[in-house]
């Protein structure tokens with residue numbers, strides 16, 4: 001079986017530098033908020049061309065911290081796609097706000113602005129909940145259409161919290177992920193495009209007041225000093241060792257993004273006619289967290305690939321509005337037809353920056369061999 005995601009190839013490539021970086025942390029012993037944390041945040045600012053990067057414990061906390069810093073809570077409606085990893089929706093409930101489920105676009109799999117606007121009007125008219133924010137998700141590594149989303153957000157006076165857990169490093173119209181919306185969150189879970197060796201996450205914003213609040217919330221609501229606590233916060237710091245690892249990985253990340261794009265282009269070029277890949281919008285550059293296709297005979301083709309020693313995965317077989325803790329929350333008035341269509345038909349092919357040409361050929365040959 002070839003690997004679905006291969007973390008060893010990358011590790012072998014930079015093992016000397018990784019070991020040096022980890023050993024340095026073991027020597028200075030500042031495991032919490034050691035110097036590498038600040039260095040990594042500075043490196044993130046430079047990479048994303050953003051003013052404030054705040055590292056934290058994971059991508060779920062990053063969303064919770066963003067919601068807390070924006071003062072979102074009880075009675076507030078937050079619009080988000082149902083077709084996403086559960087954490088997007090879970091974070092909304094963790095601050096006691098109300099998720100409102102939005103459908104996705106059938107080509108990009110990202111939030112549908114039509115379904116979104118219908119839901120905003122519906123919530124506005126019902127006056128039960130107060131519309132506060134949109135959480136667009138950059139699914140599988142491609143940014144949502146932030147031009148349209150920011151227009152809608154301005155018009156309806158909503159915050160945009162960009163869930164970029166899968167799209168760190170992606171671009172849209174020449175702007176890097178981190179700079180879209182009011183605030184952006186990401187994850188450094190090992191299988192994400194930029195992953196550490198454990199849990200990690202970050203929040204990005206150009207609003208320095210908001211950044212100060214996130215910094216405080218991630219460290220027990222700290223005020224002027226360690227024993228001054230001005231709000232109820234979390235313990236959600238990024239471990240120094242993870243920051244040290246991420247600093248090394250960030251150095252080779254641009255070349256990894258380039259490799260992911262070469263592989264995705266090769267897949268797309270040779271994809272059989274009965275499969276449609278996620279389409280990339282104009283002027284967007286995906287980081288291909290997943291390479292996902294739509295098939296009318298998903299189970300059979302996955303079985304055929306498995307038989308040819310090619311692993312696949314399904315993201316997501318059950319959208320969030322159909323999950324027990326979230327099934328009672330409002331859904332956009334015209335339903336989630338595309339979400340329910342995709343849930344039955346999508347699957348993802350192996351994707352990581354180190355898939356060699358032979359392996360790509362093997363995958364494409366197996367795909368074409370399915371009749």
Ligand SMILES: *Cc1c(COP(=O)(O)O)cnc(C)c1O
Pocket residue numbers: 058059060061084085087088137163165166186187188189199200201
């Ligand atoms: C992975 C992921 C998260 C959560 O990140 P963790 O670091 O695992 O907590 C949030 N949103 C999306 C879309 C994700 O894919």
